[in-house]
Amino acid sequence: MKKVMIFDFDYTLGDSTKGIIASINFALEKMNLKPAPEDRIVKTVGLSLEEIYEVLTGRSDSGEMETFKQYFREKADEVMVNNTKLYGGIKEMLEQVHSKGRKTAIVTTKYHYRIKQILAAHQMEHLIDSIIGVEDVKKPKPDPEGVWNIKEQFGVSLEDILYVGDSLVDAKTAQGAGVDFIAVLTGTTVAEDFQEYPYLKILNSAAELGSQKEAML
Known part of the structure; x- marks a missing residue:
């Protein structure tokens, strides 16, 4: 796991x-x-x-x-904060991930402080253990720096990390970092577009990661 x-x-x-x-x-x-x-x-x-x-x-x-x-x-x-909504089931999924003893992180091209504001607005600060915003790296995604920073923070191997994203930028980030990738279809990228990149699964939503079946990943 x-x-x-x-x-x-x-x-x-x-x-x-x-x-x-x-x-x-x-x-x-x-x-x-x-x-x-x-x-x-x-x-x-x-x-x-x-x-x-x-x-x-x-x-x-x-x-x-x-x-x-x-x-x-x-x-x-x-x-930005007032015009940001979370997808259904995301908070519950993160709660389940945490209940399994896993660490969670966000690597984003948004500003670090903006993610903190959004999480606070949804009472979710406790569900994300680390944030890497665009100002925290020298090069943004798809450069793997953000993922590698998380690896160092938590002292884990690349094999211990799963990256979840909706775009080809995310697919390239995971590939460049050397970590497993799960694609989700809540963005503008369709399933066929992910075929040229390595991935474990393509899910309709990240919320599905909270299911018993996906929890074994």
């Missing part, structure tokens, strides 16, 4: 789409750029803010990216 379960956040444990869209378009408008269509923004969820800016604008100037990040964070501080 795995000793540590690492989760992505967006589209894996919860949905912040409304807050992300508002924050991205606020930042673009402050920079006198056109707001991006919602369907294009949704496809960028899980990328770093620098990558999101480049994908949506086709621009790669580092100074512009920093400005974009500042405006994004300004708006996100107002709207």
